[in-house]
Amino acid sequence: MRDSKKEHYASFDDVDTKKIVTCPSCSSSIHRKRLEDELYVCPECGYHFKLTPAERIAQIADQNTFEEFAADLTSRNPIALKGYEAKVSQNQRDSDLKDAVVVGTCTIDGQETVMGIMSFQFMGGSMGSVVGEKITQALLQGADTNTPVILFTASGGARMQEGIFSLMQMAKTASAAALLEATATPLFIVLTHPTTGGVTASFAMLGDVIIAEPRALIGFAGPRVIEGTIGQQLPKDFQTAEFQQKRGFVDAIVHRKELRRTLSFLLSAHAKRGR
Amino acid sequence: MNEQDKNPQKDQIDKLFGELEQLAQQQQMDLGSDLSTLKAKMVPVLKNRETTACSPWDKVCLARHVQRPGSLEYINMMCDDFMELHGDRCYGDDTALIGGIGTIDGRAITFIGNQKGSNLKENIARNHGMGHPEGYRKALRLVQQAEKFNRPVVSFIDTSGAYPGLASEERGIGEAIARNLKEFSVLKVPVLCFIIGEGGSGGALGIGVGDKLYMLENAVYSVISPEGFASILLRDSSKAEEAANTMKITAEDLKEFGIIHDIIPEPVGGAHKDPQLVASHIKKIITRDLDILCSKPADRLVRYRIKKIRGIGHFNGAQSWWDQLLNIFQLTRALK
Ligand SMILES: [Zn+2]
Numbered sequence: 071m072r073d074s075k076k077e078h079y080a081s082f083d084d085v086d087t088k089k090i091v092t093c094p095s096c097s098s099s100i101h102r103k104r105l106e107d108e109l110y111v112c113p114e115c116g117y118h119f120k121l122t123p124a125e126r127i128a129q130i131a132d133q134n135t136f137e138e139f140a141a142d143l144t145s146r147n148p149i150a151l152k153g154y155e156a157k158v159s160q161n162q163r164d165s166d167l168k169d170a171v172v173v174g175t176c177t178i179d180g181q182e183t184v185m186g187i188m189s190f191q192f193m194g195g196s197m198g199s200v201v202g203e204k205i206t207q208a209l210l211q212g213a214d215t216n217t218p219v220i221l222f223t224a225s226g227g228a229r230m231q232e233g234i235f236s237l238m239q240m241a242k243t244a245s246a247a248a249l250l251e252a253t254a255t256p257l258f259i260v261l262t263h264p265t266t267g268g269v270t271a272s273f274a275m276l277g278d279v280i281i282a283e284p285r286a287l288i289g290f291a292g293p294r295v296i297e298g299t300i301g302q303q304l305p306k307d308f309q310t311a312e313f314q315q316k317r318g319f320v321d322a323i324v325h326r327k328e329l330r331r332t333l334s335f336l337l338s339a340h341a342k343r344g345r
Numbered sequence: 346m347n348e349q350d351k352n353p354q355k356d357q358i359d360k361l362f363g364e365l366e367q368l369a370q371q372q373q374m375d376l377g378s379d380l381s382t383l384k385a386k387m388v389p390v391l392k393n394r395e396t397t398a399c400s401p402w403d404k405v406c407l408a409r410h411v412q413r414p415g416s417l418e419y420i421n422m423m424c425d426d427f428m429e430l431h432g433d434r435c436y437g438d439d440t441a442l443i444g445g446i447g448t449i450d451g452r453a454i455t456f457i458g459n460q461k462g463s464n465l466k467e468n469i470a471r472n473h474g475m476g477h478p479e480g481y482r483k484a485l486r487l488v489q490q491a492e493k494f495n496r497p498v499v500s501f502i503d504t505s506g507a508y509p510g511l512a513s514e515e516r517g518i519g520e521a522i523a524r525n526l527k528e529f530s531v532l533k534v535p536v537l538c539f540i541i542g543e544g545g546s547g548g549a550l551g552i553g554v555g556d557k558l559y560m561l562e563n564a565v566y567s568v569i570s571p572e573g574f575a576s577i578l579l580r581d582s583s584k585a586e587e588a589a590n591t592m593k594i595t596a597e598d599l600k601e602f603g604i605i606h607d608i609i610p611e612p613v614g615g616a617h618k619d620p621q622l623v624a625s626h627i628k629k630i631i632t633r634d635l636d637i638l639c640s641k642p643a644d645r646l647v648r649y650r651i652k653k654i655r656g657i658g659h660f661n662g663a664q665s666w667w668d669q670l671l672n673i674f675q676l677t678r679a680l681k
Contacts, residue, residue: 140662142661142662143660143661143662143663144660144661144662145659145660145661146659146660146661148602148659149591149592149593151591152591198660199658199659199660200658200660202658203658203660203663206655207666210666210669210670210673211669213673213676214669214672214673214676216676228546228568228569230568230569230573230574230577230578231578232568232659233567233568233592233593233594234566234567234568234593234594234598234599234602234604235602235657235658235659236568237546237547237550237567237568238550238604238654238657238658239657239658240522240523240526240547240550241526241530241550241553241554241654241657242654242655242657242658244523244526244527244530244554245526245527245530245531245554245651245654245655246655247527248527248528248530248531249531249651249673249677251527252531252673252677252680253673253676253677253680254680267547268546268547268568270519270523271507271518271519271522271523271526271547271551272522272523272526273523274519274523275517275519275520275523275524276523276524276527289514289519290507290509290513290514290518290519290522290547291507291509291510291513291514291518295509296509296510296511296514302510302511304511305511308511308514309514317515317516317517318517319517319519319520
């Protein structure tokens with residue numbers, strides 16, 4: 071898991087008090103309104119700011135079509151870890167989310183889809199029982215109704231505060247992906263910055279088509295872990311979307327401005343017309 | 346289980362004292378009085394031992410013990426015959442993750458397992474049992490081969506984790522583990538998993554999805570190492586012992602959680618004190634389970650496996666999902 075505090079969230083800042091946003095990549099100052107018009111992509115360097123699920127839905131789904139399900143699921147404290155409940159409550163207050171993923175149904179250019187959007191803002195997008203269950207429900211809803219599933223990932227990995235239960239969510243989501251595949255229903259993954267650990271090693275790498283946002287960090291072990299324990303010099307582009315594409319693990323790197331159109335194309339290309 | 350199995354500790358100690366006496370005789374040493382004093386002193390300790398288990402951290406140490414028997418050792422002790430099979434047919438052969446075909450009482454079984462070394466040199470050669478993507482892809486190749494020839498699979502888990510290095514990332518360790526989780530969950534032959542030492546995170550789970558999951562008494566299974574947990578959550582990597590004691594990683598914990606099916610007893614001092622005994626316990630379970638599971642129709646086997654995995658989680662607001670799962674099974678069958 072990574073420390074999320076150092077990262078900048080343009081969209082998480084108070085809109086009224088902070089009209090100017092600093093790009094974490096190139097440090098240029100950008101007017102909030104301008105950034106919003108640019109879909110939260112830095113107009114100077116192309117850095118893709120992290121999005122909240124609500125912002126992602128607004129950018130991708132047809133207006134007012136998103137219907138959330140499994141919205142009431144909340145985490146418990148399976149290994150009775152001191153301070154975990156308080157940490158979850160704090161994150162719920164700060165993010166206005168119940169946990170690190172929102173799932174639901176919507177249309178994109180009129181085409182039905184099941185969509186899941188992870189939020190790095192909520193405990194580093196870590197996958198515990200709630201995230202695992204909601205991703206599983208999204209995948210199985212797709213399988214059950216033969217509706218394509220689109221999942222946006224953003225995660226520091228398994229939520230270790232939930233002990234072995236968090237590890238098991240990897241198996242749970244992956245087995246749900248197996249059932250989705252068995253019903254010949256497509257799964258589209260959009261890897262966003264950052265996607266690592268147990269999410270990378272489960273459903274995030276199981277898409278029929280895997281898209282990544284430009285320069286998103288994508289990997290299994292964190293770069294610091296690798297550098298620290300192995301003492302290896304890492305290439306400059308290590309674990310970027312571009313690195314992953316070069317090595318064959320990402321189908322396409324798609325700029326946020328093209329993302330909706332791309333997903334719409336994929337949905338129509340996989341539509342079951344007179345088969 | 347018979348009476349003897351219930352108290353392996355006492356048998357072990359009796360055996361040990363017998364050996365000591367024998368040794369003393371051979372060396373013509375007079376240990377008579379010393380030995381009886383020692384015996385007298387050990388009685389309360391032993392009694393204590395039988396009632397109070399060792400701490401989670403003790404188990405972590407035992408699970409990592411350099412002399413602890415590994416996958417190949419158990420396989421060779423249990424099998425009438427075993428042939429190791431190498432390579433992922435794509436990149437190379439990973440010696441940290443072994444596999445092959447063996448027979449137990451004439452029944453052919455595909456074995457896979459993490460493999461550490463039994464000394465420093467071997468440990469370096471086997472990368473301390475930390476698999477690269479090609480290891481996980483070899484495991485997948487072998488279990489899909491097993492499926493093709495209707496052979497059951499036995500998996501031995503013993504790793505601190507998948508290898509966190511440049512080469513691992515370049516060749517897609519995340520993808521390799523993810524694919525295994527997906528494919529193992531719908532494999533049409535029985536899969537029995539045994540955590541024999543360290544069950545470290547995704548590297549363990551990557552060969553750990555099956556119909557039955559067992560743990561040796563002193564094995565541990567965790568989402569992150571106690572050291573990692575300590576440095577991230579306790580902000581002090583030296584607090585590994587404290588971490589281990591809070592993380593709920595022992596066989597007992599996981600049995601209580603319903604994650605594992607059963608605990609396999611070890612002799613006092615750990616599995617390395619009597620590998621043969623532990624191997625015989627494992628062998629008994631393999632034979633018993635495969636007698637049952639091999640007679641089940643493949644689709645029922647997969648259903649039960651999926652149902653078990655689907656139900657794992659601990660949260661507020663759970664709803665029933667069995668009908669949905671049944672419907673999906675119907676759809677899947679219609680497509681075939
Ligand atoms: Zn910028």
